Amino acid sequence: MERSRIAVAGASGLIGGALVRSLTADGHEVVRLVRRAPRAKDEVRWDPEGGRVDPAALAGCDVVVNLAGAGVGDHRWTDEYKTRIRSSRVLGTAALAGAIAALDVKPRVFVNGSAMGYYGETGDRAVDESAPPGSGFLPELCVEWEGAAAPAREAGVRTVFTRTGLVVARGGGAWGRLFPLFKAGLGGRMGDGRQYWSYIALHDEVAAIRHLIDADLSGPFNLTAPNPLTNREITTAMGRVLHRPTLFPVPAPVLRTALGEMAGDVLGSARVLPKRLLESGFTFTFPDIEGALKAALTQP
Numbered sequence: 001m002e003r004s005r006i007a008v009a010g011a012s013g014l015i016g017g018a019l020v021r022s023l024t025a026d027g028h029e030v031v032r033l034v035r036r037a038p039r040a041k042d043e044v045r046w047d048p049e050g051g052r053v054d055p056a057a058l059a060g061c062d063v064v065v066n067l068a069g070a071g072v073g074d075h076r077w078t079d080e081y082k083t084r085i086r087s088s089r090v091l092g093t094a095a096l097a098g099a100i101a102a103l104d105v106k107p108r109v110f111v112n113g114s115a116m117g118y119y120g121e122t123g124d125r126a127v128d129e130s131a132p133p134g135s136g137f138l139p140e141l142c143v144e145w146e147g148a149a150a151p152a153r154e155a156g157v158r159t160v161f162t163r164t165g166l167v168v169a170r171g172g173g174a175w176g177r178l179f180p181l182f183k184a185g186l187g188g189r190m191g192d193g194r195q196y197w198s199y200i201a202l203h204d205e206v207a208a209i210r211h212l213i214d215a216d217l218s219g220p221f222n223l224t225a226p227n228p229l230t231n232r233e234i235t236t237a238m239g240r241v242l243h244r245p246t247l248f249p250v251p252a253p254v255l256r257t258a259l260g261e262m263a264g265d266v267l268g269s270a271r272v273l274p275k276r277l278l279e280s281g282f283t284f285t286f287p288d289i290e291g292a293l294k295a296a297l298t299q300p
Contacts (some may be wrong), residue, residue, distance in 0.1 A: 001028070001214050009033040009046070009096060010067030010113070014172035015164070019065065031061060032069070037146050048092025049084070049193050055099040058107070063213055064100060065111045068092050072115075077137070078263035089113075093148035101155035109213055110152045114161040116198055116224060116272045124196070126228075127162070127222045146220070160220045165198040165224035165272060167205055168292040170299050179296070184240045188248035193232030194258035195269035198224040201292035202299065204284050211282050222274045226287050234289055241293045269291055 006023055010016040011032040020030050024062050033046045034054070046053040048068050058064060070081075071090040075086075093112055100110055118132015119127045133139040145163050153159040167173045181187045200208075215261050229237075239246035274282075286292040 004062040005029045007031040007061045007230040008065045016067040022206050023115040028164045049087045051091040051095040053099045053133040055102045061107050064107050067113045085135045089145045090148045097149045101151040109158045111160045112149045114163045116165045121268045126271045128273045160212045161220040163222045165200045168296050169202040185244045187246050189235045190250050194269040196228045200230040201286035220276050224272045228271045237289045241274045
C-alpha cells in the first residue's frame with residue numbers, strides 16, 4: 001500500500017490499537033477518532049452514540065476504518081447495556097457513513113467492523129459468508145450494524161465488513177480473561193465443551209484488515225482461522241501451551257447464572273469459515289490454535 005491517510009475509529013481498542021501500530025510503523029498517517037477531548041495532533045473528537053462526526057475530520061483520508069463499539073463481553077447484558085452495545089455500533093457507523101457520503105472527495109474504501117455473531121448458533125454446521133443471519137440479539141445487531149453503512153456504499157465507496165471471530169490476544173477480549181485463569185491452573189472447558197469456537201490470532205486479524213484495504217473487494221469477510229475447534233480442543237491446547245492442568249470445567253448452569261444472556265455467546269457454537277478471505281489470496285501466519293496462542297504470549 002502506498003503511504004496513505006487513514007482514519008481509525010476504535011483506535012484505543014484491542015484490534016484498533018494493533019492496527020494503528022502496524023500502519024504507523026509502515027509510515028502511514030493515521031487520524032484517530034476519539035470520544036474525549038483530543039490530546040494529540042493525530043486525534044479528532046467524535047460522538048458515536050450521539051451520531052455526530054464532522055466530515056472535515058475525514059477530509060483527505062484515503063481509508064476509513066471503523067472498529068468502535070462498547071465491549072460485548074465487558075458487562076452483563078442488561079437491557080441498558082444492550083442498548084449501549086447497539087448504539088455505539090449502529091449510530092457510530094451511521095455517523096461515519098453519512099460523513100463519508102457528504103465529502104466531495106471520498107475515501108476509496110470504508111472498512112466497517114462486524115462480528116461472526118452475525119450467524120448465531122450454527123452447531124456442527126460450518127458456515128461461510130453466503131449463510132443467512134441467525135436469530136437473537138447478536139445476529140440482529142450485526143445485520144443492523146452492517147446496514148448502517150449504506151450511505152457510504154450508496155455514495156460509491158467500496159465498503160467491507162469484517163465479521164471477526166474470537167481474537168487470540170493477551171491484552172484483551174475473551175483470551176485476555178482466559179490466559180490468567182489457565183496460567184493459574186484454574187482453566188477448563190466451558191459447558192460440555194462441544195461448542196465450536198472460531199478464533200483468529202491478533203496478528204492475522206490486523207493483516208487481514210490491511211489486506212482488505214488493499215484488495216479491490218467489498219462486502220462481508222469472515223475473519224476467522226481456517227479450522228475452527230471445539231471449546232474442549234481449545235482448552236486442551238491451552239493446557240499444552242501453558243504447561244498447566246485444565247481440570248476445572250465451568251458447568252453451563254454456573255455460566256448462565258454468572259453471565260445471564262451473554263452465556264449463550266460462550267456456550268453457543270459458531271463454526272465459521274473464512275471462505276472469501278482465502279479465495280482473495282490471504283495467507284494466515286497462525287492458522288492453528290497453538291501458533292496463535294504462542295504468538296499471543298509474545299505480544300506486549
